[in-house]
Amino acid sequence: xxxxxxDASSSERTTSRPRFWSRIDVGNLGPLIALIVMFVIYSxxxxxxxxxxxxxxxxxxxxxxxxxxxxxxxxVLSAGLDLSQGSIxxxxxxxxxxxxxxxxxxxxxxxxxxxxxxxxxxxxVLVGLARIQPFIVTLGMLYxxxxxxxxxTDGSVIFGLPEPAVSRFFWLxxxxxxxxxxxxxxxxxxxxxxxFVLNYTRFGRHVYxxxxxxxxxxxxxxxxxxxxxxxxxISGGLAGLGGILLSARVISGQPLLxxxxxxxxxxxxxxxGGTSIFGGEGGVLRTVVGVLVIAFMVNGLNLLAISTFxxxxxxxxxxxxxxxxxxxxxxxxxxxxx
Amino acid sequence: MPIFKNVTLASLDRDMVAGTLRPQxxxxxxxxxxxxxxxxxxxxxxxxxxxxxxxxQKVALxxxxxxxxxxxLFDEPTQGLDVRAKADIHRIIHGLAEAGAAVLIVSSDxxxxxxxxxxxxxxxxxRLVAEFRDPPFEPEAVMEAITMGDQA
Numbered sequence: 001x002x003x004x005x006x007d008a009s010s011s012e013r014t015t016s017r018p019r020f021w022s023r024i025d026v027g028n029l030g031p032l033i034a035l036i037v038m039f040v041i042y043s044x045x046x047x048x049x050x051x052x053x054x055x056x057x058x059x060x061x062x063x064x065x066x067x068x069x070x071x072x073x074x075x076v077l078s079a080g081l082d083l084s085q086g087s088i089x090x091x092x093x094x095x096x097x098x099x100x101x102x103x104x105x106x107x108x109x110x111x112x113x114x115x116x117x118x119x120x121x122x123x124x125v126l127v128g129l130a131r132i133q134p135f136i137v138t139l140g141m142l143y144x145x146x147x148x149x150x151x152x153t154d155g156s157v158i159f160g161l162p163e164p165a166v167s168r169f170f171w172l173x174x175x176x177x178x179x180x181x182x183x184x185x186x187x188x189x190x191x192x193x194x195x196f197v198l199n200y201t202r203f204g205r206h207v208y209x210x211x212x213x214x215x216x217x218x219x220x221x222x223x224x225x226x227x228x229x230x231x232x233x234i235s236g237g238l239a240g241l242g243g244i245l246l247s248a249r250v251i252s253g254q255p256l257l258x259x260x261x262x263x264x265x266x267x268x269x270x271x272x273g274g275t276s277i278f279g280g281e282g283g284v285l286r287t288v289v290g291v292l293v294i295a296f297m298v299n300g301l302n303l304l305a306i307s308t309f310x311x312x313x314x315x316x317x318x319x320x321x322x323x324x325x326x327x328x329x330x331x332x333x334x335x336x337x338x
Numbered sequence: 339m340p341i342f343k344n345v346t347l348a349s350l351d352r353d354m355v356a357g358t359l360r361p362q363x364x365x366x367x368x369x370x371x372x373x374x375x376x377x378x379x380x381x382x383x384x385x386x387x388x389x390x391x392x393x394x395q396k397v398a399l400x401x402x403x404x405x406x407x408x409x410x411l412f413d414e415p416t417q418g419l420d421v422r423a424k425a426d427i428h429r430i431i432h433g434l435a436e437a438g439a440a441v442l443i444v445s446s447d448x449x450x451x452x453x454x455x456x457x458x459x460x461x462x463x464x465r466l467v468a469e470f471r472d473p474p475f476e477p478e479a480v481m482e483a484i485t486m487g488d489q490a
Contacts, residue, residue, distance in 0.1 A: 220348040
């Protein structure tokens, strides 16, 4: 999995179509190389790592995170941030389970995604139209969302979803189509769709433009405020979908489902993947690499029986190291300009 | 962002087929504009922020030329540029006017204004105070209007 880089580091001056290789920026391959190195090291250290069942397991477990982080890519690309994703997962979990309980599976799924989109819409309006900083808005929504999840169920877990809805619901989070796990397939489809949106639609280009320089984007005719509304709706909607996948695995509505480190992993994956926190540069494939780095790193450490406390330290170090690598690279790029 | 994403931003319609963007068409179109403006860069995928000030200005110019605008407004188009980039920009603006575009330039650089314009309007304290037509202009007369305002 290689990502096309956004800038040509080699010197194709005359052709207007640079060859594929010349568009690959070696620096962007950092996270991918880290992933490969990790695979090699873990495979040699433990025989249980490079097995079909282990890899499948890790992919299934990281499917929801992939969906969340794919959504988080949008705010980060626009030089923003969505801190409300975790609480959206909690809220969507109880809303989905509650709706399935009363109205059936399909209404439940629709209500779940719609809830995520609605929270995102609210954030987007506050960020885009009211022009409040994304950090503040989504921090506020983090509290609103987690509070709303508790209010919805009065703090308890929603159990006992009826058949046959519950088996189909579980299929979403734990089923298989042939050898392919359903959640992995869903995550792959989401990533493909987002790749398309970011690279081949006007909206996608506008997201990059807003992140690159919002004022220039505005002067170039980009409806900056509405682009931001769209950005947070996507981020919220995908957090909602992630919440559904996670709820499906536990076939219940849990008001604390997203209160762990899910949000931080989502942001971490985007950053480790190499999308710039200053906006305008990056992409969803990088985010996928970021998710895989985190997922396989943690999995390998588990197999080597290294404590979760130690794992936290390592994941934190990786986040800092990857941003550091990014800054060094961009400094060198500017400095070495012709 | 790479140069081509900057250049096509204000005219994305031209590179859309069936409602989707075609980055390859964008690159081709950008390449053509870059050649016309003599932008010094490795190609349409080079990052705009890595370019020199003059070349960044040319990229900004290319963005608006890409729209095929018939009327162009320039506000201090060469401020802070080196002599060579300045001359390049002047040549481009001249070419645009030759090609039939209406060009309005706001400039506090007397030489630039007199060298480029067919018609010069002088402002003083926020009001129009003098008008000169048909070059060559007399710099002294323009200068006097600038300094004296309507007391001249």
